Amino acid sequence: MTCQRCGKRDASIHLIELVDGDRKSLWLCPICAGKDERTDGAADAAKGDGTSEPVDSESLASFLGQVFGPAEPAAEDAARTCTSCGYSLKQFGATNRLGCPRCYQSFRARLMPMLASFHRHVSHLGKAPRPDTGTANGPGEIARIRVALEKAIAAEDFEEAARLRDRIRQLESREEDA
Amino acid sequence: MNRFFPDFQRQLPAWFNEQGPHADIVLATRAELVRNLNTFPFPDHASDAELGTVCGDLCRRLSRFAPLADGWLLELDKLEDTQLRALQEMQLTGRLTPTGIRHRALMLAPDSTLAAAVNLQDHIRLRAYASGFAPDACLAKVLELDRLLEAEVEPAYVDDLGYLTSCPTDVGTGLHFTSLLHLPGLVLAGEIEKVLNALRQLQFSVRGLFGHGDTVKGAIFRISNLVTLGRDEQEIGEDFGVHVAKIITYERMARDQIYQRDPLGVEDLAERSLGVLRRARLLTAQEAFDRLSNVRLGSGLGILPPLAAGLLNEALVRQQTAHLELAAGRILSSREKSAARAAFLRDVFATTGP
Numbered sequence A: 001m002t003c004q005r006c007g008k009r010d011a012s013i014h015l016i017e018l019v020d021g022d023r024k025s026l027w028l029c030p031i032c033a034g035k036d037e038r039t040d041g042a043a044d045a046a047k048g049d050g051t052s053e054p055v056d057s058e059s060l061a062s063f064l065g066q067v068f069g070p071a072e073p074a075a076e077d078a079a080r081t082c083t084s085c086g087y088s089l090k091q092f093g094a095t096n097r098l099g100c101p102r103c104y105q106s107f108r109a110r111l112m113p114m115l116a117s118f119h120r121h122v123s124h125l126g127k128a129p130r131p132d133t134g135t136a137n138g139p140g141e142i143a144r145i146r147v148a149l150e151k152a153i154a155a156e157d158f159e160e161a162a163r164l165r166d167r168i169r170q171l172e173s174r175e176e177d178a
Numbered sequence B: 001m002n003r004f005f006p007d008f009q010r011q012l013p014a015w016f017n018e019q020g021p022h023a024d025i026v027l028a029t030r031a032e033l034v035r036n037l038n039t040f041p042f043p044d045h046a047s048d049a050e051l052g053t054v055c056g057d058l059c060r061r062l063s064r065f066a067p068l069a070d071g072w073l074l075e076l077d078k079l080e081d082t083q084l085r086a087l088q089e090m091q092l093t094g095r096l097t098p099t100g101i102r103h104r105a106l107m108l109a110p111d112s113t114l115a116a117a118v119n120l121q122d123h124i125r126l127r128a129y130a131s132g133f134a135p136d137a138c139l140a141k142v143l144e145l146d147r148l149l150e151a152e153v154e155p156a157y158v159d160d161l162g163y164l165t166s167c168p169t170d171v172g173t174g175l176h177f178t179s180l181l182h183l184p185g186l187v188l189a190g191e192i193e194k195v196l197n198a199l200r201q202l203q204f205s206v207r208g209l210f211g212h213g214d215t216v217k218g219a220i221f222r223i224s225n226l227v228t229l230g231r232d233e234q235e236i237g238e239d240f241g242v243h244v245a246k247i248i249t250y251e252r253m254a255r256d257q258i259y260q261r262d263p264l265g266v267e268d269l270a271e272r273s274l275g276v277l278r279r280a281r282l283l284t285a286q287e288a289f290d291r292l293s294n295v296r297l298g299s300g301l302g303i304l305p306p307l308a309a310g311l312l313n314e315a316l317v318r319q320q321t322a323h324l325e326l327a328a329g330r331i332l333s334s335r336e337k338s339a340a341r342a343a344f345l346r347d348v349f350a351t352t353g354p
Helices: A028-036 A037-047 A054-068 A074-077 A089-095 A108-119 A140-152 A160-177 B048-062 B082-088 B135-150 B184-188 B192-201 B233-261 B261-277 B285-300 B313-318 B321-328 B333-350
Strands: A013-019 A024-029 B026-036 B072-075 B105-108 B112-119 B122-131 B174-180 B204-208 B221-223
Touching: A024 B105, B026 B135, B026 B233, B048 B105, B048 B122, B082 B321, B112 B135, B112 B321, B122 B135, B135 B174, B135 B233, B174 B233, B174 B285, B184 B192, B184 B233, B184 B285, B192 B204, B192 B233, B221 B233, B233 B261, B261 B285, B261 B333, B285 B313, B285 B333, B313 B321, B313 B333, B321 B333
Parallel strands: none
Antiparallel strands: A013 A024, B026 B122, B026 B174, B072 B105, B105 B112, B112 B122, B174 B221, B204 B221
16 A cells, blocks of 8 residues: 555554544555654554554554654653653653553553543453462452453343342452452 | 574474364464563664663573573574565564664564564564464463563563553553464455454554565465554453354355355365376465465365465465475576575475375
8 A cells, every 4th residue: 555645655554543432544655654744653553663563553552543643742750750660651652662560550540541541441350370389269359350340331231230239349448348 | 492484385383284173264363562672772772882781681591591591592683685585484483674673673583483583573572473363372471481581681661551562552461462373264265354454453564474465466365453442452452352263153054155156166266276296397475375375275165186285375474485495495587486485385295195
């Protein structure tokens, strides 16, 4: 496909914009995309930095474009840095990558809505390191049921949802008693 | 561990052998777990000293794991550009350039069905590969590697978000499945965009393996799950399995449909392409991808006699530039590449073909 702006070069960047709920799709070459302030992140992601795996950069860039929109983060927000590694939200906006594991805590308020939108869930369900030390009916179990509850509600299976809700209450009260 | 570059000219990774389930449509499947150490910054934000410490420590530990012990340890900054590109052509890494890859490493099991990438975006990416469509087998193997790893190091993990990764799109399980699918039936039937868009709606990443958008070459597509958080490993695998199985079904229907609608046209496409591969003296990569795709389709539909298992995948990988240059032992000009590619494919299809 050729670039839909210059009509000459091969397009390699897929720009997706949401305008009033309508999805607009635009294929651009890296040069035209570089001129387009809306695709700064996409152009960077597509160029790669020598170590990136190409699998997700395209979808990620278009996704982040949708979530964060074209605007720069508010000044005070951008200046916020991770207490552990010094990485800033502004850097995150530019690279789509975090600095260290502690960044998840430092930038939690910013990350959670993004995770909810991308993964459609916000709590981990799956294996933990060394499962033998984990608790069988602990927080993991409750998280698992919460996800099932979300699904039941989405499927409008309210009978199942009520059952799951009661089960969560039961487990939570057991935790409080313990 | 061997520290020199594997002789892939003699033996390609085992998962190219076309012996797995649905191998007529699915070239290969991979399961990948993204993991990080708890006490270091992610590689892209780490200092050279930190990268060196992480790489040295992880390579030492990983090289003792039984499945990797007799394999390869490739320190990527010690490889030539041609070798880096060859790794990409074999789907073992993403695009890598010779700069900025100090303290990055790739470890491969002897048959390359298991791999561990160190300091490539994340501290560790564990990978299991299989021929054809085998997500369950890949998952079991990569989880086994993960179990060995967790006995040695403390991963970055918190209860509510799971495994922490440099990119928030990998957080949670850190699990990505990827399959390479050959979908010429859907392309010829004009249905491909509809199918791929449906997959995108379901939070799958879909892209051409060679080329983008409307210029996908060879009708080979790479499909991966995007969601890694809020579902457990088995469910992610089942979900991926269900949707890829649907694509396989649609592709078979599309192949039958186009063949029934225009048998002579499809036969001509396959036979003509085989003729070109056997006789051409100059072939661009673009044309070779498409000719190989048509021969693969013709072979799958029974128009062409069956080819030796693994032949098409091997031809697909080795006709690419870096492999031609490795075989020639030097960098080739554009025309030299076309000539070398044609000579290679003539040889493959004249002696081993139907």
